[in-house]
Amino acid sequence: MKTWICLLLCLSTLSLRVSAQRLDSLTIEQIMSDPKWIGTSPSDPFWSPDGQKLYFSWNPEQAAEDSLYYITLPNHEPVKASPAERLQALAQRSGTYDRKFQNLVYSQQGQIYWLHIATHRLRQITHTAEVAYHPVFAFHEQKIVFQQGDNLFAWDTATGELSQLTLFVHAEKSGQASHLSPQAAFLEKDALENSVVLQQRKQRITEEKQAQQNLNSFRNLPDSIFIGSQRVAGLNISPDGRFITYQLVKEPRDVQRTIIPEYVTQSGYTETIPGRTKVGAPQPEMHMWIYDRLRDTTYEVDTHDMPGIHDKPDYLKDYPSEDSAWDAHPPFRQVIVNGPLWSPESPTDGSSHALVVVRSQDNKDRWIMEMHPETGKLTLIDRQRDEAWIAGPGIGWNYSMGNVGWVNDHICWFQSETTGYSHLYLYDLQTHQKRALTSGQYEVQSAILSRDAKSFYITTNAVEPGQTQFYRLDIASGKQTQLTHQEGGNRVELSPDEKWLAVLHSFSNHPWELFLQRNDPAARPEQITHLAESPLFRSYPWRxxxxxxxxxxxxxxxxxxxxxxxxxxxxxxxxxxxxxxxxxxxxxxxxxxxxxxxxxxxxxxxxxxxxxxxxxxxxxxxxxxxxxxxxxxxxxxxxxxxxxxxxxxxxxxxxxxxxxxxxxxxxxxxxxxxxxxxxxxxxxxxxxxxxxxxxxxxxxxxxxxxxxxxxxxxxxxxxxxxxxxxxxxxxxxxxxxxxxxxxxxxxxxxxxxxxxxxxxxxxxxxxxxxxxxxxxxxxxxxxxxxxxxxxxxxxxxxx
The missing domain is CATH 3.40.50.1820 (Alpha/Beta hydrolase fold, catalytic domain)
Structure with a gap:
């Protein structure tokens, strides 16, 4: 408290010092100077897991960078978080909850932690030199699964036993078909036929691989999954622990990248900044695979039967030869499979459904599909096609799922621009019925499901295109209740217990300030920060x-x-x-x-x-x-x-x-x-x-x-x-x-x-x-x- 009072006194002194200064007229030197002269706005608010603290980035000290501050529900006076608390708060923010939101697992500085929220009991799970990350609850929430390197590991919450779930090997499986060109394959075959020593060495390598497999089995390690030169990405495990999905990424070879010369350098020599590729450069090939641990087998998710996989883009009509070539031999368009997103486990048999979002690399299709993990087959839930390109609020881009989720074990939700505006939809996997929750000539710009799965909280520009407000949307009735009312922009973070709204609000001529409001349409927001506009900034009548x-x-x-x-x-x-x-x-x-x-x-x-x-x-x-x-x-x-x-x-x-x-x-x-x-x-x-x-x-x-x-x-x-x-x-x-x-x-x-x-x-x-x-x-x-x-x-x- 003393530190905060001293800070206020310093700021008050500064205010008195500059109060005599006025912006009677604007100069380019002033408006283009370090923007700290304007004031300091809070940004990026988020709640602690128990909902008792509201964190936000802020810079009342006019330091080189923002620091992390917080308020508590009993005390709304901002306090600067210590470096240790900042590390922990940011790590917990990116963690994963269990189904009942009673436990949280997260990665901090490469180690896995398990937090019991109600009691604040914290346990460190890993103590390793190798970085561990992406922890989740699995095996009916009896184990914590996390990634180290390219592989998944499971830690039993009851016994503390650690087991390895995958073993990816950057080599070709013995007997696997070669990916060599015909010329290279011929030369390799010719070399082996003409050298007994080479034949013996190849046999020895094969035997060593088999011996390693036998050793892994003896040590209770999973069988190797041979992936050659491909890269593993997107490791994901089903709630029951049976299925592991992963992406195999094949990077294009010999892709030319740009360089940016750097002329003014400390060394005195011209240096170069690594650059990007240019449009039209070959893109990575990505394929989703499933590892069924029960059957000890791997298989690819099958995208070949998706509706419209051969569809031709309209623009080819301007290029007759390419247009006719497509008709003669319709290609399978390259796609990216994002996900999966597993449903809550069924209360009857403990099974789960899985959603994947498939995007075509030509940008013109997005398929939301049910993935059948036992076979890798896909069933259509929703397809959005646009001869231009698929995008918009909540829709996502090529490498993201967008705003998609589960209401319960058989009803999913998503956003789509099918009407011309991004709106919210439900889909029932049992009845195959789709239902629009919102409609009209406005955009749903964000949506989150309430923890009791009875409501959505949405941000829209329904009032007018240049204004955003926050609403509670009742799923059963479709009724929307407006929760924020201040004219302008409103960015809202809902507390974990959904009783409080942290609101960043601004108007066109007033920078962002932080407000706290009860989750009640009649509640008045309380302003938490007051330093977004310095006295000098306020002295000019901004339009x-x-x-x-x-x-x-x-x-x-x-x-x-x-x-x-x-x-x-x-x-x-x-x-x-x-x-x-x-x-x-x-x-x-x-x-x-x-x-x-x-x-x-x-x-x-x-x-x-x-x-x-x-x-x-x-x-x-x-x-x-x-x-x-x-x-x-x-x-x-x-x-x-x-x-x-x-x-x-x-x-x-x-x-x-x-x-x-x-x-x-x-x-x-x-x-x-x-x-x-x-x-x-x-x-x-x-x-x-x-x-x-x-x-x-x-x-x-x-x-x-x-x-x-x-x-x-x-x-x-x-x-x-x-x-x-x-x-x-x-x-x-x-x-x-x-x-x-x-x-x-x-x-x-x-x-x-x-x-x-x-x-x-x-x-x-x-x-x-x-x-x-x-x-x-x-x-x-x-x-x-x-x-x-x-x-x-x-x-x-x-x-």
């Missing part, structure tokens, strides 16, 4: 931007944030900010964790007489599947149309001069700025493109292949979406800024475009480079330099 809509050329209602100047500059200039992609939203009523600097710059622009808009163009988050996928096969198409229509709306409705409109953005926003200036000359007088993709064939696979397929299968999509092909259209003034150590959008992108502009004889552009910056700038001096250049660009060309 709460208007959320407006306009109608685009295709008749859609487009949402945007609007910053109006008190007095427009004489030329009535306007500026559009284009947010990044990856699936983002900016026309919202909460404080942006990512774009707070841009928000402050928008205020500065408005102070200088600019009308500023920030548009949720097609492709943005928050508006459902069709809005998200409108950019399929043409980035810089419908999304750019919305930005152009926003510029026309500014002219028609906001008293902006059509000859004095600028545009700027970073990453995808930088790409959009380039496309705007290259393909829509005259609409924007100038633009600033930051860390921009200039050629999508050089970006990563996971993001790009979703939207544009692959360069060698859909070259048309890449050519019409890449600014480098349209650089000849540049007529207006262009500023480009890029970090030279950018590991996301590589510096090579902007260098290639620069060469293209030089070859085209263009002279109305400039490039600013930042030798020590990655994709997300870190240093205040870089932010300041970049935004001084942007402001000068606008002042010079729009006034």
């Amino acid at each position: 709460a931007p208007e959320i407006i809509t306009f109608t685009d050329r295709d008749g859609y209602r487009v949402y945007a944030r609007l910053f109006r100047p008190k007095q427009p500059a004489p030329t009535h200039p306007g500026v559009l900010f284009v947010h990044g992609a990856g699936y983002l939203q900016d026309a919202m009523k909460w404080w942006s964790d990512y774009y707070f600097r841009e928000y402050m710059f928008e205020n500065l622009l408005a102070d200088h007489g600019y009308t500023v808009m920030d548009v949720d163009y097609r492709g943005s988050a928050g508006y459902g599947r069709d809005w998200r996928t409108a950019i399929y096969r043409h980035m810089g198409g419908k999304d750019l149309d919305d930005e152009v229509d926003a510029a026309r709306f500014m002219v028609d409705s906001l008293d902006v001069d059509a000859h004095h409109i600028g545009i700027w953005g970073g990453s995808y926003g930088g790409f959009m700025t380039l496309m705007a200036l290259f393909t829509q000359p005259g609409v924007f007088k100038c633009g600033a493109a930051l860390r921009s993709v200039t050629d999508w064939a050089h970006y990563n696979h996971g993001y790009t292949s979703n939207i544009l397929n692959e360069p060698y299968t859909d070259s048309l999509a890449y050519k019409r979406s890449s600014p480098i092909y349209f650089a000849a259209g540049l007529q207006d003034h262009l500023l480009m800024c890029h970090g030279m150590e950018d590991t996301n959008v590589h510096f090579q992108d902007i260098v290639r475009l620069t060469e293209k502009l030089i070859e085209l004889g263009k002279d109305n552009w400039e490039l600013a480079v930042y030798p020590l910056e990655d994709h997300e700038f870190k240093d205040a001096s870089s932010w300041t330099d970049e935004y001084k250049r942007i402001f000068r660009l606008f002042e010079t060309n729009l006034k």
Whole structure:
């Protein structure tokens, strides 16, 4: 308590010291300085297993990094956790509960611990040099199963006996068919036929392997599972301990990876940062296998009979030869099997069902399947197909299951965009009936099942696209009860006993603070933290931007944030900010964790007489599947149309001069700025493109292949979406800024475009480079330099 009082006194003294300072006007140096001047917001709240402590990251001391703080239910005064408590709390957060939530197992610093929650009795299970992780309860909760290396081990909670459950061997099984090429197989056979010594050595190796197998049997070790050069991933055990599932991953060979030169180094030499692959690079092959311990046998999960496994993507119609080749020999599409997720054990026979989520590597299908572990066969529960790509809130990506779970031993739940918006569904494996729990033109952005399995707790944007609220959804009746009511953004962590809500709340011009509220729609939230806004930050009248809509050329209602100047500059200039992609939203009523600097710059622009808009163009988050996928096969198409229509709306409705409109953005926003200036000359007088993709064939696979397929299968999509092909259209003034150590959008992108502009004889552009910056700038001096250049660009060309 003394420490906390001293801290408050220090903060009070600091407040008095800066109270005389006021932000009568904004400067770029101020808004782009270390963001600690704004204040300190809490983040990432979570509860202790017994629900008596609420932890959160916070930095009231203005240290280099956040620390872990907590409050207790009896005492709501924040206390800084000790280093030891921080380690334990974070480890327990990632642990696994038993069915009744009475026990928790977790890994901390490579050792396994078992916590009895009610009594706080803690027992260390392992004391080994080799790291142990991923502990779960299995064998009808009589054993704790964990992973060390590539293998699973079981520890008996009654006897303390430790047993090994798997033994993966990176070698080929004797007699197993060779994976050599025909030429290599011929040479090996020829070598053996011509050397008795080689034949003897091969025989000796075979005998040694058999002797090892016999020794393992004598030592009561499991039989070896030979996996050759493949990698083991995703080890999982059924609740009864009979079935172990695992992924065998075959990495592609000779895949070229990028490198990023690092010029400013301590050594004085140019060094290199290892990079990623580019879109279209060969992807790992993944196959799920089952080890039946009862029958001592392994077999692969069979995906060949899944409905639609041969389905052809529509875009092949643009490539007649590939289209007809597919028809002649329909391939089995490559898939990734995620899971399994085991149901609660049946109260009658102790058996379990298993769910797997199968994703096609071409991104166009997601199958939720029941897996029959005795055979490896799959039965369809739900299939979602999209000729663009499968994604959205709760849906997940290629290597995740998304939001899927069990209500009881025969009813599962999941989220799907089948109606165009991500909603919550139940499926009964006995009746084969699917039931929608939510519906409407809004998104369920998160969902968790209550511990009594009678309700869901969901976060949605049902009130409006740019606002999130938290609800309790009764499964039997379908009734939703709104639990949070503060306007803006609400991120909620439910306590283990479900009696309390930890709420992070913010508004568009007020950063996040932490609140505590009883789980009652009539309860008033109590504010726990109060330091998100420093006195200096509060001294400026930050605008709460208007959320407006306009109608685009295709008749859609487009949402945007609007910053109006008190007095427009004489030329009535306007500026559009284009947010990044990856699936983002900016026309919202909460404080942006990512774009707070841009928000402050928008205020500065408005102070200088600019009308500023920030548009949720097609492709943005928050508006459902069709809005998200409108950019399929043409980035810089419908999304750019919305930005152009926003510029026309500014002219028609906001008293902006059509000859004095600028545009700027970073990453995808930088790409959009380039496309705007290259393909829509005259609409924007100038633009600033930051860390921009200039050629999508050089970006990563996971993001790009979703939207544009692959360069060698859909070259048309890449050519019409890449600014480098349209650089000849540049007529207006262009500023480009890029970090030279950018590991996301590589510096090579902007260098290639620069060469293209030089070859085209263009002279109305400039490039600013930042030798020590990655994709997300870190240093205040870089932010300041970049935004001084942007402001000068606008002042010079729009006034």
